[in-house]
């Protein structure tokens with residue numbers, strides 16, 4: 633479980649006089665493995681900021697975040713690296729998440745370098761993960777620009793799955809996709825959760841998508857999180 637206790641965050645900008653914008657104020661929530669917490673809220677209310685804090689991309693928050701009971705701000709390597717691998721984030725813009733100059737094969741192999749999977753097992757690992765996300769190995773020689781939005785999102789997901797995550801923040805993962813592709817990706821995410829016990833923080837503007845995907849639902853407004861459905 634990932635537990636947030638009284639998490640607050642403010643951005644500071646401007647020079648010479650700094651302005652402070654409080655984005656998150658006293659957020660407390662439990663994010664469970666195998667479940668989806670749906671996060672809604674108007675544009676600019678701090679959903680992405682919260683997602684980035686949960687995965688450890690932004691550290692200057694106040695409050696406490698625990699992963700399996702351990703305060704992540706106290707984690708030192710290798711425990712910090714373990715946490716960073718196990719808690720991943722999938723972004724909205726699928727093409728922008730991949731290096732445009734690298735073939736898909738190279739993008740996937742870059743991830744395998746982190747996992748230290750031996751070279752002679754890498755081909756199989758890549759074939760397996762492509763099967764999981766519903767793509768054939770024909771895509772390996774292509775560049776991101778030669779894939780559709782939905783295919784790019786599947787590859788971004790494949791890169792994350794190679795790290796064997798326990799929890800994924802999904803930041804508007806389907807809002808850049810057309811409606812039929814959106815349904816396919818949502819179905820795939822549901823299957824992954826069922827088969828691998830993954831936990832999701834699912835960020836979306838779309839109440840129907842949130843309702844369909846989520847066990848619990850919260851709305852961010854004026855920095856506060858209002859939990860409207862517990863599951």
Ligand SMILES: Nc1ncnc2c1ncn2[C@@H]1O[C@H](COP(=O)(O)OP(=O)(O)OP(=O)(O)O)[C@@H](O)[C@H]1O
Pocket residue numbers: 643644645655673674675676677678679680681682
């Ligand atoms: N790096 C930054 N520096 C300063 N302010 C920022 C930064 N990133 C975001 N903000 C501001 O913080 C607020 C929250 O941004 P955030 O992207 O978390 O909102 P959001 O709810 O995800 O928005 P959207 O639904 O439009 O993606 C916004 O007012 C934004 O302008």
